[in-house]
Amino acid sequence: MKRRVAIxxxxxxxxxxxxxxxxxxxxxxxxxxxxISDRPGVPGLTTARDLGIETRIVPWQxxxxxxxxxxxxxxxxxxxxxxxxxxxxxxxxxxxxxxxxYAGRMLNIHPSLLPKYRGxxxxxxxxxxADLEHGASVxxxxxxxxxxxxVLQSRVAVLPQDTEADLSARVQATxxxxxxxxIGWLASGRLGWREGGVWxxxxxxxxxxxxxxxxxxxx
Numbered sequence: 001m002k003r004r005v006a007i008x009x010x011x012x013x014x015x016x017x018x019x020x021x022x023x024x025x026x027x028x029x030x031x032x033x034x035x036i037s038d039r040p041g042v043p044g045l046t047t048a049r050d051l052g053i054e055t056r057i058v059p060w061q062x063x064x065x066x067x068x069x070x071x072x073x074x075x076x077x078x079x080x081x082x083x084x085x086x087x088x089x090x091x092x093x094x095x096x097x098x099x100x101x102y103a104g105r106m107l108n109i110h111p112s113l114l115p116k117y118r119g120x121x122x123x124x125x126x127x128x129x130a131d132l133e134h135g136a137s138v139x140x141x142x143x144x145x146x147x148x149x150x151v152l153q154s155r156v157a158v159l160p161q162d163t164e165a166d167l168s169a170r171v172q173a174t175x176x177x178x179x180x181x182x183i184g185w186l187a188s189g190r191l192g193w194r195e196g197g198v199w200x201x202x203x204x205x206x207x208x209x210x211x212x213x214x215x216x217x218x219x
Contacts, residue, residue, distance in 0.1 A: 003030040003187035006082035008073075008090040009037050013044020015088035015109055018176035019183055020051050028184030033080050036073070038092055060092060070098045077102075084186055086179070087141065096143035104193025106141040107186070109179045111171050113137060113153055118146035123167045126158060133214060134158050134167060136175045138182040140193060149198045150208040151191065152178050157214040174213050 005023065007016045013035070020032045035048035038060045045055045058073045069092070077085065087108040099106065112122040114137040126134040135154040142148035154174035158167060185191035191200050198205040 003083040004033045004080065005030050005084045005086060005183065005187075006077055006080060007032055007035045007048075007086045007088050009035060009042065009044040009088050010039055010091040011042050011044060011089050013042070013047050013088060014172065015175055015179050016044055016086075017047050017051070019086060019088065019180050020048065020053060022180035022184070024051065028180055028187055030084065030183060030187040033082060034076075036076055038069070038073075038090070044089070066092075066095060070095060074098065074101070084183055086183060088179070093145060094141070099141055099143050102141075103196075104140065107151075107179075107182060108139055108141050108146075108148070109175050110137050110139065110146050111168070111175070113155070114139060114146060114150050123164045123171070127162060127164065127167065131158050134171060135213075136171050136178065137208065138179055140198065149205070151182050151185075151198060151200070151205065152209045152211065154178050155210055155212050155214055156216070170213075174211070178211060 005019065007019060009016050016035055022028050023030050023032050032053050034054045034056055035044065036056045036058055037045055038058055040057050040059060048055050056076055058069065058076055060069055083105065085102055085106040113135045117125045133155050135156050137150045137153045139150040140148040156170050156174060182191065185200065
C-alpha cells in the first residue's frame with residue numbers, strides 16, 4: 001500500500017514538485033495526498049494542482065497567533081491522516097508540542113551541511129566563510145530549529161566565482177534528488193524513528209549518509 005504524504009509549502013514549491021513527480025513516476029512507493037500552504041496564491045499551489053494534487057490553504061494570521069494556526073493546520077492534517085509530512089520551503093516555525101505530535105513522520109530539507117548554518121542566508125554564510133564545500137541536509141524535524149537528526153546530505157563544491165544565486169541553484173538541484181530519496185526510504189520502511197533516533201536498514205544511523213555532487217559542475 002502506498003504511503004500518504006502531505007507537503008507543507010510557503011512559496012514556489014520546487015522540492016514539493018520533485019517529491020510529487022517521484023511519487024507519480026513510481027520512483028518511490030508513496031503518493032502526495034495534499035499540498036498545504038500557509039500563504040494563498042503562491043506558485044507552488046498552481047504547480048500542485050497541475051500535477052493533480054489536492055491543495056489546501058491554512059493561512060497564517062498574526063492577529064490570531066501560532067496556537068490558532070497550528071490548531072487549524074493539525075485539523076487539516078488529521079483529516080487526511082498522512083504517513084509522512086514533508087516541509088518543503090515551509091517558512092513557519094512550529095511549536096514543540098506540534099512537532100512532537102508527528103515525531104518520526106515529519107521531515108525537512110535545509111540548504112546547508114548541518115549543523116553548519118541553521119536558519120536563513122546559508123549560501124551567504126558559506127561564501128563569507130570561504131567554505132570549499134556546501135550542500136543540503138534532509139533531517140527529521142524536532143523542537144529545536146534545524147537541529148533534528150540528519151539522514152542524508154548532498155555535497156557540492158563552492159567555486160571561486162560563485163555568487164549566492166550560483167551556489168543556491170547548484171545546491172537546490174541536489175535537493176531535488178536527495179529529498180525524494182529519503183521520503184522513499186521512510187515510505188518503504190528502510191528508514192525509521194526509534195526512541196528518538198534514526199534507524200536505516202535495521203541499524204542506528206550514527207552519522208548522516210552523504211551523496212557527493214562536487215564533480216557535477218558545468219564547464
